[in-house]
Amino acid sequence: MIPVCIPFIGEKELEYVVDCVETNWISSKGKYVEEFEERFAEYCGCKYGITTTSGTTALHLALASIGMRKDDEVIIPASTMIATAFAVIYCDATPVLVDAEPETWNMDVEKIEEKITDRTKAIMPVHIYGHPCNMDPILRLAREHNLYVVEDAAEAHGAEYKGKKTGGIGDIGCFSFYANKIITCGEGGMIVTNDEEIAEKVRSLKDLAFSKERRFLHTDLGFNYRMTNIQAAIGLAQFEKIDELAEMRRRNAHLYNKYLKDVEGLTLPVEKEWAMNVYWMYSILIEDDFGMNRDELMMALEKKGIETRTFFIPMHEQPVFQNMGLFKGESYPIAEELARKGLYLPSSSGLKEEEIRYVCNAIKEIEERRL
Numbered sequence: 001m002i003p004v005c006i007p008f009i010g011e012k013e014l015e016y017v018v019d020c021v022e023t024n025w026i027s028s029k030g031k032y033v034e035e036f037e038e039r040f041a042e043y044c045g046c047k048y049g050i051t052t053t054s055g056t057t058a059l060h061l062a063l064a065s066i067g068m069r070k071d072d073e074v075i076i077p078a079s080t081m082i083a084t085a086f087a088v089i090y091c092d093a094t095p096v097l098v099d100a101e102p103e104t105w106n107m108d109v110e111k112i113e114e115k116i117t118d119r120t121k122a123i124m125p126v127h128i129y130g131h132p133c134n135m136d137p138i139l140r141l142a143r144e145h146n147l148y149v150v151e152d153a154a155e156a157h158g159a160e161y162k163g164k165k166t167g168g169i170g171d172i173g174c175f176s177f178y179a180n181k182i183i184t185c186g187e188g189g190m191i192v193t194n195d196e197e198i199a200e201k202v203r204s205l206k207d208l209a210f211s212k213e214r215r216f217l218h219t220d221l222g223f224n225y226r227m228t229n230i231q232a233a234i235g236l237a238q239f240e241k242i243d244e245l246a247e248m249r250r251r252n253a254h255l256y257n258k259y260l261k262d263v264e265g266l267t268l269p270v271e272k273e274w275a276m277n278v279y280w281m282y283s284i285l286i287e288d289d290f291g292m293n294r295d296e297l298m299m300a301l302e303k304k305g306i307e308t309r310t311f312f313i314p315m316h317e318q319p320v321f322q323n324m325g326l327f328k329g330e331s332y333p334i335a336e337e338l339a340r341k342g343l344y345l346p347s348s349s350g351l352k353e354e355e356i357r358y359v360c361n362a363i364k365e366i367e368e369r370r371l
């Protein structure tokens with residue numbers, strides 16, 4: 001089976017982990033945590049980097065650090081991974097949805113303004129599948145309406161918008177280092193920001209909000225979202241080859257594009273002229289004229305030993321939110337269409353060209369045989 005995604009781990013990761021164990025620095029203090037934070041922040045063009053236990057907890061902390069509270073609203077895409085919306089709910093605030101746009105599959109910037117109310121506190125763009133959102137219009141709206149911009153860059157390490165790294169464009173950027181991400185530390189996350197006050201707050205909240213004046217006295221509701229030095233050791237070793245790993249994803253995408261470009265009924269991922277797409281997952285749409293629907297194609301590929309995944313199910317269709325009475329009667333046609341037609345193909349950084357060719361030939365064979 002060619003899996004959808006496996007990590008690309010090497011000797012350096014092992015060496016750094018062994019160093020943690022041998023030196024006894026296995027908990028959440030240590031040189032790997034510090035260096036990983038500093039270097040990752042700098043890479044994103046930010047002054048401050050703060051590690052967390054996951055992308056989800058990074059998003060939660062980001063929103064908590066700007067004082068999100070009950071009745072506040074956060075604008076998020078309808079088509080995203082559920083953690084984006086969960087983070088808003090954890091703060092007792094309300095997610096407000098914006099449909100996707102059909103080309104990049106990111107939040108449609110034309111549809112954001114109509115969702116802004118006097119309760120809106122933040123916009124949370126998600127750089128979906130590694131393609132950056134069109135950030136300028138989002139930043140302009142945020143300035144006009146005095147809103148925070150919290151980037152969910154969980155899937156977009158190293159991607160660029162007009163030459164700027166995603167995560168470092170808004171007020172706060174959040175990353176995930178889950179095993180399928182462009183760099184991983186098993187489980188983990190990171191917040192980057194240029195705002196000293198936010199950075200301080202995040203550092204405090206992630207560590208149970210111990211007060212500086214007197215330990216064991218707490219004025220805020222804190223969390224334990226501390227990454228261990230062992231995780232950071234893997235993260236740093238991965239970080240040292242971040243550009244190479246992003247480039248491998250891009251090379252894979254270019255090969256897929258080359259082999260699939262003439263297959264009728266497929267929509268391939270784009271790269272806008274202002275973007276550098278890191279193709280976290282090589283994602284395609286199975287259009288109605290492919291002659292077989294997305295689920296049938298997935299089953300046929302599975303029989304040939306090729307693992308695939310569907311796109312995310314939109315937030316307004318999630319039972320967990322419907323049961324909370326959210327998004328009643330709302331519809332987001334583009335997000336719904338993407339969920340129906342979208343799948344991603346094997347996308348590991350270390351994928352070999354023969355494997356990509358095998359996947360593409362399998363798709364062509366399946367397509368030809370049904371004709």
Ligand SMILES: Cc1ncc(COP(=O)(O)O)c(C=O)c1O
Nearest residue numbers: 054055056081083154176177178
């Ligand atoms: C867009 C997006 N946001 C948030 C997350 C949550 O990250 P984690 O799994 O590290 O909690 C993920 C991914 O896995 C994601 O894809």
